Amino acid sequence: MSGRASSASARPSRVGNVTGPGSGGDGRTPWSWPYSVAVTGPRKARRATVHDVAAAAGVSRGTVNRVLNGGYVSSxxxxxxxxxIAQVGYVPNRAASNLARQRSQAVGFLALEPHSLLLEDPNIGAIMLGANAVLSLADHQMVSLVIDSDRDMQRVGRYLSGGFVDGAIIVSARSHDPITRLIAEIRLPATFVGHPPDLDRDIPFVGIDNIGSARAITRRLVETGRRRIGMIAAALDRDSGADRLTGFQQALGDLFDPNLVADVPLYDYTYGVKGMRALLDREPALDGVFAASDAVAAGALETLRESGRRVPEDVGLVGFDDSSWALRTQPALSTVHQPAREIGRNAAESVLRQIAGEPVEPSVVLDSPVVWRHSA
Known part of the structure; x- marks a missing residue:
């Protein structure tokens, strides 16, 4: 026997050469396997169609389509x-349906923050999880789009303009952001977390009363007997940062000293360290500090310890967000509770209603109470 097939019917339907890294297994000399190799495997089963469903049910294709699209038919x-549908194993082709309706079944989650802050900020993560829970129940995919540079801005702008998402949730938008203007221009269904003041179009937003909450916790700090109170004011180019500074100033009234405001760019632990050092250099007798976020407050607390200041005995310290940072510090932070997951859920619901052509509330403002602990 030569080992060759004795008839044409024994030949494989597809053959090919197998190439490997080298003869003798040394990984250097290229070679081709000299024998034919059959490419075998199970055939892919034919996908059931609307025609199959209609034939099995004894109805027309149009009647099947009405059921699939939520229309009325008899019981x-x-x-x-x-x-x-169960008998033939029919699965709707969502991609084809979405293409016909010019829908992607996707919603963009735009975070206008540096990559490092996005990973460290528990609030952004909680907002994202809340939004994703709602989108998932509605059979929509959330697409995370991080904007950390001008190149990112251009890339994401092209993506949004190309119709790859049906709507967008925008977090940490600043005044005069190009992406904000683009969303208004292309009239993409969108909802902001917070509200940039320079929108040409009224885009719905979900947030909290940053001014009122900052005012409330600052007043509580004053009530502990503090008189030289400073603020580490972060992200003043966003509505949240600017509003928290406004609330702080309103609460202090005549006690407000603009020299005791340290302006830092981000809600970040490292900037809390730097801002606290700046305040101590300006006013060694400082006895109270309002940090614009819990991460900033945690950095400030580290600096106060390094300088020999006791919290709360020497300096009362309060934060904002009631994030995981607030419970990781010793002592635990007095802070403002920001309902991040609920904000995300409301933002997603708003976008989905806009996509469906339903009316939405122009603004949703959630409660953000003071949570008093041991740092002040």
Whole structure:
């Protein structure tokens, strides 16, 4: 026997050469396997179609399509169609349906923050999880789009303009952001977390009363007997940062000293360290500090310890957000509770209603109470 097939019917339907890294297994000399190799495997089963469902149910394709698209049919027809779908194993082709409707079933989650802050900020993560929970139940995919540079801005702008998402949730938008203007121009269904003041179009937003909450916790700090109170004011190019500074100033009234405001760019632990050092250099007798976020407050607390200041005995310290940072510090932070997951859920619901053509509330402002602990 030569080992060759004795008839044409024994030949494989597809053959090919197998190439490997080298003869003798040394990984250097290229070679081709000299024998034919059959490419075998199970055939892919044919996908059940609407025609199959209609034939099994004894109805027209149009009646099947009405059921699939949520239209009205008689109860008998619906029962027959549902049984036929199970019988033939029909699975709707969402991609084709979305293409016909010019829908992507995707919503962009735009975070206008540096990559490092996005990973460290528990609030952004909680907002994202809250939004994703709602989108998932609605059978929509959330697409995370991080904007950390001008190149990112251009890339994401092209992506949004190309129709790859049906809507967008925007977090940490600043005044005069190009992406904000683009969303207004292309009239993309969108909802802001917070509200940039320079929008040409009224885009809905979800947030909290940053001014009122900052005012409330600053007043509580004053009530502990502090008189030389400073603030580490972060992100003043965003509505949240600017509003928290406004609330702080309103609460202090005549006690407000603009020299005791350290302006830092981000809600970040490192900037809390730097801002606290600046305040201590300006006013060694400082006895109270309002940090614009819990991460900033945690950095400030580290600096106060290094300088020999006790918290709360020497310096009362309060933060903002009631994030995981607030419970990681010793002592635990007095802070403002920001309902981050609920903000994300409301933002997602707003975008989905806009996509569906339903009316939405122009603004949703959630409660953000003071949570008093041991740092002040």
């Amino acid at each position: 008998d027809a619906r029962t027959a169609i549902e049984a036929a």
